[in-house]
Amino acid sequence: MTSAATRPGVRRGTIPVFATATAVTVSNIYFTQPLLDAIARSFHTSPSTAGLVATTGQIGYALGIVAIVPLADGARLRRLSTVLLAVTTVGLAAGAFAPSVALLSLAALVRSASTVLPQVIMPTVVSMASTGNAGRVLGAVGTGLTMGALLSRTAAGLIAEATGTWRAGFVAAALATGSLLLVLPRYMPADPPAPAVRRESYPRMLASLPLLILQHPSLRLSAALGGTAFAAFSAFWSSLAFHLTQAPIGLGPAVIGLFGLFSVPGALAARYSGRLTDRWGSRKVNALSLAAALLAFALFGLAGQSLIALAIGCNLLGYGTTSGQIANQARVFAAQPAIRARLNTVYIFAVFAGGAVGSAVAGVFFSAFGWTGVVGSGMGFLLIAVLVLALDTSRARHSARPASAPADSCVDQDAPGRESAAARR
Structure with a gap:
């Protein structure tokens, strides 16, 4: 760089x-x-x-x-x-x-x-x-x-x-x-x-965390998108080993351990999503990331017995998840600089909570419906994310914006006026 x-x-x-x-x-x-x-x-x-x-x-x-x-x-x-x-x-x-x-x-x-x-x-x-x-x-x-x-x-x-x-x-x-x-x-x-102009005590820092969700619309959006997308990601990876050991695939543990290497190209490609976020804004990169993840789960559902299809899907899912994370954190960090670490705390907590839910749901669905249940649960989480993004995009288009602010910028794309007011508070 x-x-x-x-x-x-x-x-x-x-x-x-x-x-x-x-x-x-x-x-x-x-x-x-x-x-x-x-x-x-x-x-x-x-x-x-x-x-x-x-x-x-x-x-x-x-x-x-x-x-x-x-x-x-x-x-x-x-x-x-x-x-x-x-x-x-x-x-x-x-x-x-x-x-x-x-x-x-x-x-x-x-x-x-x-x-x-x-x-x-x-x-x-x-x-x-x-x-x-x-x-x-x-x-x-x-x-x-x-x-x-x-x-x-x-x-x-x-x-x-x-x-x-x-x-x-x-x-x-x-x-x-x-x-x-x-x-x-x-x-x-x-x-x-x-x-900060006034140094906050450690207890006050911790007490401020829940309030950040209420004060920052951009944090709410990123937390919702990050949590649901990571739920789908975790649903897949927590169940993949069980799927690969079953007939007709029947792989051994050593080969399954190497399966994560198939995701490396997709993860490397996601690096360029940071530049796209700077150029297009977080919202458009979120849409691209969700499209890649949905395509991955479509492959998992249509050709889940094919190792080639699974490998391609792993790359798409890795690309989508990492790209979405970059876009979400760029949106979050565009808020108040003095509290970026706390904003990131709330965001990452939401992401890992989503991952825990995704793994738990996938476990139940795999036991009840097999691999089809895992694919269905992952698609469900991603469709929730699509709905959240669509509603936010619709809200942004109908909200009044200053003439100087772009419609979708990385720095200020989630109700700039309200976000700025919240940041000042």
């Missing part, structure tokens, strides 16, 4: 460093999933008990989103990133040498709560973007986020197979995360991105 994407004074190479750091840290949430069977055998326990490692990891991440990310509005970001990386590294190292599932789960809780650094980086990188390039820098860092999530499972499986122990995956993750301590803090700003 050229220096034109960032403001003067931003250190050269900041965006690639942020993208790499995002990929490495987000992988700490997902890499344990292919290791759960080996963990269960190592401790001579049931798969459901070993599954507590993944469950506590998700709980820890949710707690970190709510309790830690808002601090980025007022904390010294260089110091905050150093503390988060150090705690995550220690948590990973503790997991590598954990003598029981209980202590491994406790370590997962701690390191997942502190591995929310990607959600600190997102609002930070927007504050560093030059005018008109918020989507572009979000696209670059968002691609790192997606790549880390996709490739971490595959990498962990390969490391465990090569070394013969699941603990090697934790060691590798600890080394990768610890190495960021030598690089990332030097690229983070020493001060908050937009220091």
